[in-house]
Each structure stands twice: as structure tokens, then as C-alpha cells.
Amino acid sequence: VSTQSTWARGKRKRRYEEKVQEVKHAQIRLMKIHQQQAGRGGKAFDPIPRGLQKVSRSRAKRIHEAHKQREKKEVAQQKKAAQAPKKGQKAAEGNTKGLPDGWVEFKNQDGVPYFYHPNTGTTTWKRPTQARR
Numbered sequence: 001v002s003t004q005s006t007w008a009r010g011k012r013k014r015r016y017e018e019k020v021q022e023v024k025h026a027q028i029r030l031m032k033i034h035q036q037q038a039g040r041g042g043k044a045f046d047p048i049p050r051g052l053q054k055v056s057r058s059r060a061k062r063i064h065e066a067h068k069q070r071e072k073k074e075v076a077q078q079k080k081a082a083q084a085p086k087k088g089q090k091a092a093e094g095n096t097k098g099l100p101d102g103w104v105e106f107k108n109q110d111g112v113p114y115f116y117h118p119n120t121g122t123t124t125w126k127r128p129t130q131a132r133r
Contacts (some may be wrong), residue, residue, distance in 0.1 A: 103128050 048054060055063070096104055104116050116123050 100128050100130050 099105060099115065102117050104117050104118065106114055106116060108112050112125075113124060113127075114125050115128055117128070
């Protein structure tokens with residue numbers, strides 16, 4: 001081990017220890033300030049932000065579980081909405097019968113049929129026919 005690397009390691013260690021002491025002193029200063037404010041009738045330090053209230057651990061757990069359940073329900077509703085035809089679209093009976101592969105028949109709000117190919121994103125009012133080879 002070279003003398004220079006040992007010297008550099010020692011220097012880094014001293015800087016680290018100085019930083020630790022600096023942080024420790026800053027924490028002590030803050031603690032004293034909070035104690036003085038509380039002693040002068042000033043507002044004591046409260047780690048809870050304004051608008052929130054203290055609750056027991058069991059109550060916090062129930063709130064958290066309810067929140068998770070609500071999120072799960074919302075995600076399930078979003079998935080269901082994404083899979084269902086959009087408002088005003090009504091899948092026709094036997095919507096793929098007699099249509100080329102991939103085409104689906106829907107009806108608009110007035111009951112007029114239109115055709116959609118989900119793979120290509122194509123929509124048309126004319127009934128698609130088999131492509132000639």
C-alpha cells in the first residue's frame with residue numbers, strides 16, 4: 001500500500017468525520033430552537049403538516065387498506081371500460097359472422113352498422129369483403 005493512498009484515505013476519513021460533527025451540531029441547534037419556542041409560549045414543533053390529524057396506528061392501517069381497495073376498484077373499472085365498446089357502440093349479434101378475419105361489426109347510436117378492424121385501426125361504413133388473391 002502506497003503512502004499516498006493511505007494519506008488520501010486518512011484525509012477522506014477526516015472530512016467525513018468533520019461532516020458528521022457538522023450535521024450533529026446542526027441537529028442540536030434545531031432542537032434547542034424548538035425547545036425555546038415551546039418554552040416561550042410559541043408554537044411547539046409539530047411534524048404533522050397543517051390539515052392533517054394524528055391517528056392511531058390501527059386507524060392509519062384501516063385508512064391505507066381502504067385507499068388500496070379504492071385504487072384496485074378504479075383500475076378494474078378502467079380496464080373494463082377500455083375493453084368494452086365506447087358509448088353509443090353496440091356490438092351486433094354474431095358480429096363477426098360472414099366478415100373477413102379480424103373485422104368486427106358495431107352499430108352506432110342510430111342503429112346503423114359499421115365495421116372495425118382492431119389490428120389496423122380501420123373503420124368503414126361499407127361491409128368488408130374477402131380480399132381476392
